[in-house]
Amino acid sequence: GQNIDQPTEMTATEGAIVQINCTYQTSGFNGLFWYQQHAGEAPTFLSYNVLDGLEEKGRFSSFLSRSKGYSYLLLKELQMKDSASYLCAAMDSNYQLIWGAGTKLIIKP
Amino acid sequence: GAVVSQHPSWVICKSGTSVKIECRSLDFQATTMFWYRQFPKQSLMLMATSNEGSKATYEQGVEKDKFLINHASLTLSTLTVTSAHPEDSSFYICSAQTGEFAEQFFGPGTRLTVL
Numbered sequence: 673g674q675n676i677d678q679p680t681e682m683t684a685t686e687g688a689i690v691q692i693n694c695t696y697q698t699s700g701f702n703g704l705f706w707y708q709q710h711a712g713e714a715p716t717f718l719s720y721n722v723l724d725g726l727e728e729k730g731r732f733s734s735f736l737s738r739s740k741g742y743s744y745l746l747l748k749e750l751q752m753k754d755s756a757s758y759l760c761a762a763m764d765s766n767y768q769l770i771w772g773a774g775t776k777l778i779i780k781p
Numbered sequence: 782g783a784v785v786s787q788h789p790s791w792v793i794c795k796s797g798t799s800v801k802i803e804c805r806s807l808d809f810q811a812t813t814m815f816w817y818r819q820f821p822k823q824s825l826m827l828m829a830t831s832n833e834g835s836k837a838t839y840e841q842g843v844e845k846d847k848f849l850i851n852h853a854s855l856t857l858s859t860l861t862v863t864s865a866h867p868e869d870s871s872f873y874i875c876s877a878q879t880g881e882f883a884e885q886f887f888g889p890g891t892r893l894t895v896l
Contacts, residue, residue, distance in 0.1 A: 714887040
């Protein structure tokens with residue numbers, strides 16, 4: 673079956689760095705997406721990885737290892753506004769997104 | 782960037798009535814649109830995938846006669862919740878995609894409350 677695993681909740685301190693991990697098992701693979709979702713709002717796109725390696729975009733970076741079925745989202749210089757849920761989604765061979773349950777990130781001052 | 786709108790943002794209706802939610806891609810043509818439902822503190826649940834001019838593909842467990850989807854053009858898809866009941870109360874989100882490898886752009890969501 674197809675499955676996405678990510679931690680349910682994480683807590684970090686303002687100004688620090690946090691890494692949110694995601695492992696996936698899909699029928700075929702066409703890339704890994706990370707989305708941010710604030711409470712009561714729709715998700716917004718953060719990153720897309722289809723090749724192995726690290727993609728850096730400002731304070732956010734995303735890493736992919738296809739052989740390990742593993743990705744992580746790295747958030748640096750955490751700000752209070754980064755408190756949100758972070759959704760990992762893998763695209764399968766049918767170009768359908770398989771969604772993780774999301775990781776709720778709590779930032780403390 | 783690509784913008785997707787949804788209307789209405791929130792709606793309250795009586796049990797037994799039907800509610801229509803519109804999803805529009807404002808500055809691009811969407812080959813595929815998706816409808817999701819999200820209950821509090823849960824992840825997105827894909828309800829159906831629709832391509833312009835063809836019937837929607839529903840996920841297992843989603844009643845196609847209850848959740849009617851019409852994808853009339855490359856910029857508009859509608860979801861009609863027929864004979865709504867309190868258990869249909871949820872956050873409904875649409876997304877649009879320009880191609881198979883393209884990211885999904887999400888609408889702001891519609892919060893439905895059925896009394």
